[in-house]
Amino acid sequence: NNNQTPFEAIGGLDTVEELVEAFYNRVQAHPDLAPIFPDDLTETIRKQKQFLSQFLGGPPLYTEEHGHPMLRARHLPFPITRKRAEAWLSCMKQAMEEINMESPYKEQIYSRLTMTAHHMVNNPE
Numbered sequence: 001n002n003n004q005t006p007f008e009a010i011g012g013l014d015t016v017e018e019l020v021e022a023f024y025n026r027v028q029a030h031p032d033l034a035p036i037f038p039d040d041l042t043e044t045i046r047k048q049k050q051f052l053s054q055f056l057g058g059p060p061l062y063t064e065e066h067g068h069p070m071l072r073a074r075h076l077p078f079p080i081t082r083k084r085a086e087a088w089l090s091c092m093k094q095a096m097e098e099i100n101m102e103s104p105y106k107e108q109i110y111s112r113l114t115m116t117a118h119h120m121v122n123n124p125e
């Protein structure tokens with residue numbers, strides 16, 4: 001239905017949680033991404049579930065606990081190259097496929113994440 005948010009359309013918090021778990025399994029196994037993430041991803045996973053819920057129009061779980069996302073600023077301590085942005089996006093695309101996210105939401109959400117990921121690039125290589 002046209003009044004649904006993307007969050008509702010994909011199946012709410014359960015789907016966001018599934019997506020985030022599938023995504024970080026791939027991040028953890030990716031040779032370009034794993035080195036810049038903490039070994040224990042528990043907290044990273046928890047925050048990303050909160051963030052993606054609100055990014056997709058669901059409850060503002062991230063802001064309630066951590067304040068304004070300021071994502072680019074929060075990523076500045078980590079060297080994010082174009083190559084890493086593409087790796088991040090490829091893990092996300094595969095995670096979306098793994099959980100069988102439906103069209104057109106898959107493409108719409110991926111396209112928004114592509115813009116956000118490119119905005120995070122803060123290191124020339």
Ligand code: HEM
Nearest residue numbers: 036037044047048051066074078080084085088116117120
């Ligand atoms: C945190 C990498 C893109 C959302 C982080 C952290 C790293 C990272 C290393 C810190 C993990 C930790 O200390 O727990 C990257 C890389 C990206 C990228 C390499 C490639 C472009 C994105 C995008 C989003 C995003 C596109 C949003 C859709 C977040 C959030 C956090 C985070 C919400 C937690 C921030 C906090 O500490 O409160 N990211 N990220 N990231 N990232 Fe990314």
